[in-house]
Structures are given as structure tokens and as C-alpha cells.
Amino acid sequence: MQREADSFDIDEAIRRLREVVRSLPPAALFQLAAEGFRTLFEVLVACIVSVRTRDEVTVPVARRLFARARTPEALAQLTEPELAALLRPATFAETKARNLLVIAGRLQHESDQKRLCDETFLLQLPGVGPKCAHLVLGIACGLPRIAVDVHVHRITNRWGYVRTRAPEQTLRELERKLPQQYWIEINRLLVPFGKHICTGVLPRCSQCVLADLCPRIGVARHR
Numbered sequence: 001m002q003r004e005a006d007s008f009d010i011d012e013a014i015r016r017l018r019e020v021v022r023s024l025p026p027a028a029l030f031q032l033a034a035e036g037f038r039t040l041f042e043v044l045v046a047c048i049v050s051v052r053t054r055d056e057v058t059v060p061v062a063r064r065l066f067a068r069a070r071t072p073e074a075l076a077q078l079t080e081p082e083l084a085a086l087l088r089p090a091t092f093a094e095t096k097a098r099n100l101l102v103i104a105g106r107l108q109h110e111s112d113q114k115r116l117c118d119e120t121f122l123l124q125l126p127g128v129g130p131k132c133a134h135l136v137l138g139i140a141c142g143l144p145r146i147a148v149d150v151h152v153h154r155i156t157n158r159w160g161y162v163r164t165r166a167p168e169q170t171l172r173e174l175e176r177k178l179p180q181q182y183w184i185e186i187n188r189l190l191v192p193f194g195k196h197i198c199t200g201v202l203p204r205c206s207q208c209v210l211a212d213l214c215p216r217i218g219v220a221r222h223r
Contacts, residue, residue, distance in 0.1 A: 008159045009213055014182055016209045017189040020197070027191035028055035032062055033139050040116050040140040041072055041107055044125075047132035048100060053090045055195075061090045072108035075100060099127035117141035130171065138184035146174050147187040151194025158198065159210075160217050 026034070032046050045065065050058040065086045069075035075083070083097035090096065103125050107116070115121055117140070122133040134145035146152075148171045156162045162173040178186065190198075197204045205211055205222040216222070 008161050010161060010178065010182070013159070013210055013213055014185070014189065017193055020209055021189055021192050024192035024196050025055070027188055028058040029135055029139060030188045031059055037062065037066055038140055040136060042066065042070060043136045043140040044103065044128070044132065045100060047135050048096055048127050049087060049090050051127070052092065057090055061087060072104040076104040076108055096127065102126050117143060135187065144180050144183040146171055146178065146183045148174065149187065149191065151190045152187055154200060155190050155194050155198050158214060158217050158219060160215050
């Protein structure tokens with residue numbers, strides 16, 4: 001019998017997920033931050049690299065790029081073809097190279113940390129959407145922000161914790177009801193969990209530590 005979705009215990013879910021993800025490959029930006037690439041510019045660059053690109057590609061591409069350029073000043077010295085070559089095989093390498101050069105040009109003349117850690121400022125940069133802006137603000141600036149991607153959107157709806165149709169709606173609902181101490185962490189936990197256990201197709205419900213908590217809303221078949 002399915003549990004009432006509104007009774008989902010988010011505190012217990014987070015506690016269990018912290019243990020589960022220890023054995024899973026980490027989300028790309030959090031992995032890179034753990035390796036020392038956690039300045040605002042580095043997180044921003046890595047997030048742009050990650051757009052429509054698998055983590056397995058994002059991490060080595062970001063490492064290779066940072067071996068050449070870890071600051072706006074260094075990246076601005078690269079030509080667009082050089083930068084595009086460094087970005088491959090990430091998707092849309094030419095477009096990302098063009099956007100990153102514009103961003104490097106803007107940031108090398110901007111030293112005010114308060115302005116850099118401003119969501120409005122970040123969203124004005126080319127190629128930067130709400131997810132990237134929130135990851136930068138959370139990881140690099142330490143500000144409580146929720147980064148909603150496909151995994152966060154899918155899983156929180158399966159839990160019945162939110163009932164939304166689009167990531168933008170999920171963001172608004174999570175900002176309304178998710179305890180703020182989990183805002184940055186929710187993305188770090190749900191990306192690996194969503195990739196390896198609570199997958200889009202045939203989720204591994206039989207192996208899930210949340211099986212007794214989750215109403216499995218919208219799941220027709222599972223393993």
C-alpha cells in the first residue's frame with residue numbers, strides 16, 4: 001500500500017542518502033571542488049562545461065582546461081579555436097568557448113566579491129542559467145541556494161515531496177518547503193543517487209535505502 005506522499009520524511013531521507021552516496025561517483029562540480037577547483041571562476045567554468053554533458057566527460061575536460069587556465073586572465077589569453085579544442089568532447093564546444101571568453105573578459109576586470117556572488121550578475125553572463133548560478137553561489141560563495149537539474153526534479157516528485165511539472169516549479173517549491181540546511185546538499189546527493197539508483201527508466205527500487213519511505217509516484221516499472 002502506498003504511503004501518503006505528504007508524509008515523506010525528508011530529514012531521514014537526507015541522512016540515509018549521505019551514507020549511500022559515499023560509495024557512488026560524486027557529482028562533477030562537487031568532485032572538482034573537492035580536488036581544489038572551487039573558486040567562483042572555476043566552478044562557473046566547470047558548470048558551463050557540464051551543460052548537456054555527462055559527468056564522466058565534464059571532469060577530465062575541466063581538469064585539462066584548468067591545467068592551462070585557472071583564472072579569467074589566463075583563459076582570456078586563449079584563442080577561441082584553442083579553447084574549443086580544450087573543451088572537446090564536451091557538447092557545444094564552440095559555443096561554450098565563445099561564452100567563456102566573454103565571461104573571462106568580464107570577470108578579469110571585476111574584483112568585488114559581493115558583486116560576483118550576486119545571482120543577478122551571474123545570470124547576465126552568457127550561457128549561465130539558474131542551475132549554474134545556484135551551484136556557483138552554493139559551492140564557491142557558500143550561499144544557500146538550490147540547484148535543480150533533471151535528477152532533483154525527478155526524484156523529489158517521485159517522493160511526492162513536490163508535485164510539479166517543470167524544474168522551475170520544483171525550484172520554487174523546494175525553496176518554500178526544503179529546510180535551508182539542505183539547499184546546497186540536495187544537488188550533491190541526488191545527482192549520483194539519480195544516475196545510479198533512482199534512474200529515469202527502471203529505477204533500482206529493490207536496492208534503494210529509501211524504499212520504505214518512498215511512495216514511488218509515477219513509477220510504472222522498476223527493478
